[in-house]
Amino acid sequence: xxxxxxxxxQGTTSSRAIIFNDLSQIVSISQQEFKQYYPEPSWVLQxxxxxxxxxxxxxxxxxxxxxxxxSDISAIGITNQRETVVMWDKETAKPIYKAICWQSRxxxxxxxxLKNNHYEPVFRKKTGLVLDPYFSGTKIKWIxxxxxGARELAKQERLLCGTIDTWLIWRLTEGKVHATDYSNxxxxxxxxxxxxxxDDELLQILDIPKSILxxxxxxxxxxxxxxxxxxxxxxxxxxxDQQAALFGQTCFNEGEVKNTYGTGxxxxxxxxxxxxxxxxxxxxxxxWGINDKVSYALEGSxxxxxxxxxxxxxxxxxxxxxxxxxxxxxxVKDNGGVYFVPALVGLGTPHWDSEVRGAFLGLSxxxxxxxxxxxxxxxxxxQTKEVLDVMTLDSKIPIKSLRVxxxxxQNNLLLQFQSDILRIEVIRxxxxxSTALGAAYLxxxxxxxxxxFSDICQKHNIDKIFTPKMDQHESAKLLNNYKKxxxxxKMFKID
Numbered sequence: 001x002x003x004x005x006x007x008x009x010q011g012t013t014s015s016r017a018i019i020f021n022d023l024s025q026i027v028s029i030s031q032q033e034f035k036q037y038y039p040e041p042s043w044v045l046q047x048x049x050x051x052x053x054x055x056x057x058x059x060x061x062x063x064x065x066x067x068x069x070x071s072d073i074s075a076i077g078i079t080n081q082r083e084t085v086v087m088w089d090k091e092t093a094k095p096i097y098k099a100i101c102w103q104s105r106x107x108x109x110x111x112x113x114l115k116n117n118h119y120e121p122v123f124r125k126k127t128g129l130v131l132d133p134y135f136s137g138t139k140i141k142w143i144x145x146x147x148x149g150a151r152e153l154a155k156q157e158r159l160l161c162g163t164i165d166t167w168l169i170w171r172l173t174e175g176k177v178h179a180t181d182y183s184n185x186x187x188x189x190x191x192x193x194x195x196x197x198x199d200d201e202l203l204q205i206l207d208i209p210k211s212i213l214x215x216x217x218x219x220x221x222x223x224x225x226x227x228x229x230x231x232x233x234x235x236x237x238x239x240x241d242q243q244a245a246l247f248g249q250t251c252f253n254e255g256e257v258k259n260t261y262g263t264g265x266x267x268x269x270x271x272x273x274x275x276x277x278x279x280x281x282x283x284x285x286x287x288w289g290i291n292d293k294v295s296y297a298l299e300g301s302x303x304x305x306x307x308x309x310x311x312x313x314x315x316x317x318x319x320x321x322x323x324x325x326x327x328x329x330x331x332v333k334d335n336g337g338v339y340f341v342p343a344l345v346g347l348g349t350p351h352w353d354s355e356v357r358g359a360f361l362g363l364s365x366x367x368x369x370x371x372x373x374x375x376x377x378x379x380x381x382x383q384t385k386e387v388l389d390v391m392t393l394d395s396k397i398p399i400k401s402l403r404v405x406x407x408x409x410q411n412n413l414l415l416q417f418q419s420d421i422l423r424i425e426v427i428r429x430x431x432x433x434s435t436a437l438g439a440a441y442l443x444x445x446x447x448x449x450x451x452x453f454s455d456i457c458q459k460h461n462i463d464k465i466f467t468p469k470m471d472q473h474e475s476a477k478l479l480n481n482y483k484k485x486x487x488x489x490k491m492f493k494i495d
Contacts, residue, residue, distance in 0.1 A: 005444045006062065006073045006233070007436035008055055010080040010164050011241065012101065012263040013310070015054040017062035018436040019073070022449050024459040026431060027068075030061035037098060042105035042345060045098040048086045051164065052171050059229065070231040075447045076172075077237030077439030079244035080164040082187045085139040087161045087212070089153055093175065097147045099164070100139040103263075103303065103345050105354055107138035114138075119205055126192045126199050128277065128284025130352055134301070136163060137189030141206045154209045161212040163188070165238050169223055172235065177224040180214045182294060183243040186286035191216070193275065193286055196294065218289035219243070220442040237443030241435045242266040243287050245405055246297060248438030249429065250460045252453050255397040259384055260435065261408035263310075264348075265302035267387045269395055270295060280390035281350035288442070298395055300349035300387030304342040304358070305380045306408050311344060312376060318369045326411045329374035335478075336371035337362040339485040340379040347486070350390045355493050361485045380408065381418040382482040388422060401425040405434035412466075420470035421479060430461040 003022040009015070014034065019027040032054040037045040063070055083102035088095045100106065111131045114120065120131045129135055140161055144150045153159040160170065166180045185191040185198070190208060192199040198213050217223065223235040239247065242260060246268045249258040254272035259265060270287055275296050277284055287297040309325055312318045319328065339361050341347075346354035360372065384402075392399055401424055408414055409432050419426040431437055444450045450459075468475075 003074050003449045004066070004068060004072055005075050005077060005440040005449055006059065007077045007079065007440040007443070008059065008168065009241070009433070009436040009439065010051065010055060010078070010168060012081045012103070015051060015058050016436065017055070017058040018433055018440070019062050019066050019068070020437060020440045022444070024431065024437065024456070026433065028062045028066035030058035030065060032058050036101070040106065044101035044104040046084065046101055048088070048095040048099045048167055051099065052168065055168060070229055070233060073233050074449050075234050075236045075443040076226055077443030078165050078168055078235065079239055079241050079435050079439035080168070080184070082163060082184060082240035082242065083134055083136045083139070084164050085136050085143070085161065086164065086167040087140070087143050087150065087159065088167070089158050090160045090175065091158050096150055096153065096159070097143050100142065102134060104139070105133045105345060107133045107142045108354060110138040110141055114205070123189060123202060126194070126202060127186070127189055128193050128275070129187070129189050130281070130283070132352060133354060134303070134348070135187060135189040137202070137206055137208070140208055144208065154212055157211055159212045162214045166214045169235060169238070172226040172228045173224040174228050178214045179223055180216055181219040181221070181238040182216060182286045182289040183219055183240045184238070185216045187240060193284065193296070218291065220290045220446045222446060234447065235443070236446035237439050237441070239288055239439060239442055242268055242299065243297065244438030244442070245434040246270060246287055246438065247441055248434035248436070249403045249405060250457050251403065255395070256403070257391070257399050258403040258405065258434070261305055261380065261404065261406035261414070263305065263307045265305035265380060265384060267300040267384065267391065269298045269391055269397070271298055271395065272296070276395055278390070278394040280394050281352050282390055282394055283349070290445070298391055300391060302383045302387065303346060303348045304344045305383070306406070308340070308342045308344065308376050308379070309408070312373065318373060325373050325377060326413050328370045329377050329413050332368070332370045332374055335375050335378055336367055337364065338367055338371045338375040339482050340372070340375040341485050341489040342376070342379045342383070343489060349387050351486070351490070353490060356490050357494065359485070359489045361488060377411070377414050378417060378478070379482070380414065381421045382479060384418060385421045385479060399424060401427055403427045403429070405429065405432045415466045416469065419466040419468050420475050423468050423472065423475065426466040428463045428466070430463045
C-alpha cells in the first residue's frame with residue numbers, strides 16, 4: 001500500500017497543496033493565487049483570511065484530484081513564505097491588521113532608528129541577521145506601535161502573533177496550538193540561534209511582549225492535529241520555504257548548496273552543526289531541527305527574481321504569460337547591451353541597500369522587448385553569482401555544483417546562462433517542487449513514511465545537469481558590466 005503526505009506550500013503570491021507518495025513522486029497539485037495589497041510605495045500586505053481560505057481550498061482540491069480521502073493522508077507538512085507576520089485576537093480569531101509581507105519595507109524607519117542607536121551588533125550576534133525591514137521583528141513592532149488597540153490586547157493576553165506557518169497551525173488545529181519551528185523562528189530577528197529561544201534583551205529593545213509569541217519546536221515534530229479539515233491528520237513537519245527547499249534537495253551534508261528561483265532567489269549552504277558568521281552580507285540561520293540536533297546554514301537573499309518577470313508581465317505588459325520569456329530571450333543572440341538592476345524593493349545580499357531602486361541601463365534604438373526580457377532573466381543569474389562568491393569566501397568551502405529548484409528553474413536558457421556565469425555545474429532535479437517536497441520529507445520522517453536520510457536520497461532523481469559553454473572571458477565581461485550597472489544605480493537614489 002502506498003503512503004501519502006500532504007505538503008502545504010504557502011507562498012508569497014499563491015497557496016499550493018501537493019500530495020507526494022512514499023516514492024517521492026507527485027500525486028496531485030492544486031494552486032490558488034491570492035491578492036497582494038500595496039497601500040503605500042514599497043509596502044506589501046496580504047489578507048490572512050484570504051491566505052487561510054486559499055489553503056483550505058487547495059487541500060480539498062488536491063485530495064480530490066488524487067482520488068484519495070483525507071483519511072488516506074499520513075501526515076501534513078507546512079512550508080511558508082518566511083518573515084511575513086500575522087497578528088490576531090485569539091478570542092475572535094480575527095487578524096487585527098493585514099499580514100505584512102516579507103517584501104514590505106514599511107518598518108524602514110524602525111530599522112534606521114535601531115541602527116542609529118547602535119543596536120545592530122547585538123542583533124547580528126544573537127540572531128545571525130542584519131537590521132533590515134525584511135525580517136519579522138520590526139514588522140511586529142510596527143503593528144504594535146501603529147494599530148490602535150494592539151498593545152491593549154497584548155496586556156489582556158488576547159493577542160497572538162506569528163509567521164504564516166504559525167497562523168495556519170493555529171487555524172488548522174482550531175486554536176489549540178500556537179507554535180512555529182526553529183527555521184521560521186530564526187528569521188524573526190528576535191530569536192537567539194545559540195540558546196534556541198526568543199531573546200529577552202532583543203524583545204525589550206523592540207518592546208515586544210513575549211506572551212504574544214509562539215512556542216518553538218523542531219522542524220520534524222508532532223505539532224497537533226488538523227481537526228479543522230474534519231479528520232485527525234497529524235501536522236508533523238514545518239519549515240520556512242528556503243530551509244524546506246534545502247531539505248527537499250537532500251542537501252544533508254556540510255557544504256551542499258541549493259538556489260531556489262521563486263518570487264525572490266534564495267541560496268542556502270548547509271554548514272552542519274557550525275554557526276558560520278559572515279563578513280560579506282550573508283545571513284546565518286537555522287536550517288532545521290530534527291530530534292535533538294539543530295543544523296545551521298548560510299543564506300544569501302535576493303529580493304527580486306521571479307517577481308521581476310511578473311512585473312514585466314502585469315505592470316509593463318511585455319507579454320501575457322511568464323512561460324513566454326524563454327522563447328523571447330532566445331530569439332535574440334544576446335542582451336543587446338542592456339542590463340537590468342532588479343532593485344524593485346532594494347537589493348539584498350551582499351548589498352543590503354533598501355533605498356536603491358531598479359533600472360534598465362544600456363538602452364538604444366535597437367532595444368526590443370526581447371532584449372528587456374533577456375536582461376531581466378540574466379539579472380537573476382548575476383545576482384546569484386554575487387551571492388555564491390561571498391558564500392565561498394565566508395565558508396571557505398569551494399562550491400563545485402549548485403542544485404536548483406523553483407518555478408523559474410524550468411527555464412533552460414536561464415539555467416544554461418546561470419552555469420555559464422557561475423562556471424560550475426547547475427543540477428535540476430526531476431521534482432522541482434523542492435520546497436513542498438522538503439516539507440513532506442520532514443513530516444513523513446516523523447510518522448515513518450521515510451525511515452532515514454539515506455532512504456530519502458535513494459528516491460531523489462536528477463532531471464538535467466547544465467555545464468558551462470560560454471567563453472570564460474565573455475562571462476566575466478558580462479558580469480563586470482552588470483556590476484557597473486549596480487554601482488550606477490546605487491549612486492542615483494531618488495528622494
